[in-house]
Amino acid sequence: MKASCEHHHECMKVIQRIIDREATAEEEAAFLTNKDQCLPCQEGYALELSLKKAIQSKCSVPCPEQLFAKIRAKLFLLFILISILIPLFC
Amino acid sequence: MDVSVEEKIIPDYKAKEIFEKEFMPHLDAMYNFALKLTADEDDAQDLVQDTCVKAFRFIGSFEPGTYAKAWLFRILKNNFINDYRKKSRGPSKVEFEWVEQSISSDEEYSEPAYFADLHAETVQDMMGDEITAAIQSLPVDFRMIIILCDLEEFSYEEMAKILHIPIGTVRSRLHRARAVLKEKLVEYAKKKGYH
Ligand SMILES: [Zn+2]
Numbered sequence: 001m002k003a004s005c006e007h008h009h010e011c012m013k014v015i016q017r018i019i020d021r022e023a024t025a026e027e028e029a030a031f032l033t034n035k036d037q038c039l040p041c042q043e044g045y046a047l048e049l050s051l052k053k054a055i056q057s058k059c060s061v062p063c064p065e066q067l068f069a070k071i072r073a074k075l076f077l078l079f080i081l082i083s084i085l086i087p088l089f090c
Numbered sequence: 091m092d093v094s095v096e097e098k099i100i101p102d103y104k105a106k107e108i109f110e111k112e113f114m115p116h117l118d119a120m121y122n123f124a125l126k127l128t129a130d131e132d133d134a135q136d137l138v139q140d141t142c143v144k145a146f147r148f149i150g151s152f153e154p155g156t157y158a159k160a161w162l163f164r165i166l167k168n169n170f171i172n173d174y175r176k177k178s179r180g181p182s183k184v185e186f187e188w189v190e191q192s193i194s195s196d197e198e199y200s201e202p203a204y205f206a207d208l209h210a211e212t213v214q215d216m217m218g219d220e221i222t223a224a225i226q227s228l229p230v231d232f233r234m235i236i237i238l239c240d241l242e243e244f245s246y247e248e249m250a251k252i253l254h255i256p257i258g259t260v261r262s263r264l265h266r267a268r269a270v271l272k273e274k275l276v277e278y279a280k281k282k283g284y285h
Contacts (some may be wrong), residue, residue: 013265020239020264022246032232043209050210051272055240058218063121067135068114075109078146079102088123 003038015045017050100150108149112158113142119159119242126237127170129226137173141166146169160222160244164252167234184280207276216275220282239264 005011014031017023023031035042092132120141124134143164152161213221225236238244238252246264250257 009265013261016265018244024283034228047208047272048268052201052240052266053219054213054216055225055236056243058216059222059241060118060122060124062124063118063138064131066133067121067138068117068273070135071117071139073171074139074143075106075146078221079106083102085210 001036002038002040008040008044011041012044012048013040015041015048019045019048026055103237105146105149108152108154109146110150112154113145113162116159118163120190123163123166123237124170126222126225126233126241127230137166138168139171140173144169157248159242160248160252163238163242163244164254167252175189208272208279212279213275216278220278221275225270227274228267228270232270235260235264236267236271237247 002047004076011031016029018028031041031045036043100126117138120138121134124129124137124141128134128137145162148165152158190208228236234253235249238249239246244252246257246260249260249264253260255263
C-alpha cells in the first residue's frame with residue numbers, strides 16, 4: 001500500500017465527484033481499483049464521505065411552525081389585495 | 091432579479107394550489123438555507139417570507155412539473171444577494187467576505203494536499219453545531235455551494251443554474267470550499283481536543 005499519493009489533488013477531485021454522484025462510470029471504476037493500494041486516497045475518500053454525511057444528518061433544523069402561519073397570512077393578504085384591485089382596474 | 095420570470099396572471103385557486111403542493115414542501119429546506127446564509131433566525135424567517143411572496147407573485151412563470159425547489163432556491167439566493175447589497179451600502183452593517191471579489195476566487199490554488207490532521211472519525215464525533223459554525227464562518231459563496239451540494243443534494247447542473255455560474259466554476263468552487271471547510275474543522279478539532 002502506498003503511504004503517499006503523487007496525484008492526490010487530482011484524486012481528491014475525482015473522489016468528491018464520486019461522492020456527489022457526478023463522476024463517470026469509468027472514473028468511479030478506476031478509483032475503486034486503485035483505492036486499495038493508496039492510503040491517502042482511502043483516507044481522503046472516508047473523510048469526504050463522513051463530512052458529507054455529517055452535514056446531511058447534523059446540520060439541519062426544522063423550520064419554525066409559526067413561519068408556515070406567517071407565510072399563509074401574508075399570502076392571504078395578497079389575495080385580498082389582488083381580488084379588490086383587479087376588479088377596480090378591469 | 092436575474093430569474094427569467096415575469097408576472098403572469100393565473101386564477102387564484104390555481105395559484106394557491108401550486109403554492110401548497112409545489113412550494114410549501116420545500117419550506118424546511120429554504121429555511122435551512124436562509125439560516126446558514128444569514129446566521130440569524132429572524133433574518134432567515136424574513137428572507138423565506140420575502141422569497142415566498144416573490145415566488146407567489148411570479149407563480150405564473152413557474153412551470154408545474156419542473157423542479158420547484160431549484161426555482162425557489164434561485165429566488166432565495168437572489169433575494170439574499172440583493173438584500174445584502176442594499177444593506178452593505180449602509181454604514182453599520184456587517185461586512186461579508188465575498189470570494190467573488192477576490193482575485194484568486196475560483197482559480198487554482200494550493201490546498202494542503204493531505205489533511206493528515208483530520209480523520210473521518212473526528213468528523214463523525216463532531217457536533218452539528220460545530221460543523222454549522224464552521225460552515226457559517228466561510229465566505230458566503232463557499233457557504234452557499236456547500237449547503238446546496240451537501241445538505242440539499244442539488245446536482246452540479248442545478249447548482250450552476252441556481253448560482254448562475256458555469257458548471258466548471260461549480261466544480262472548482264466546491265472543491266475549494268471543501269478545502270477551506272476542512273481547514274476550519276482542523277482548527278476546531280485542535281481547539282476542542284479531538285484527536
Ligand atoms: Zn491516490
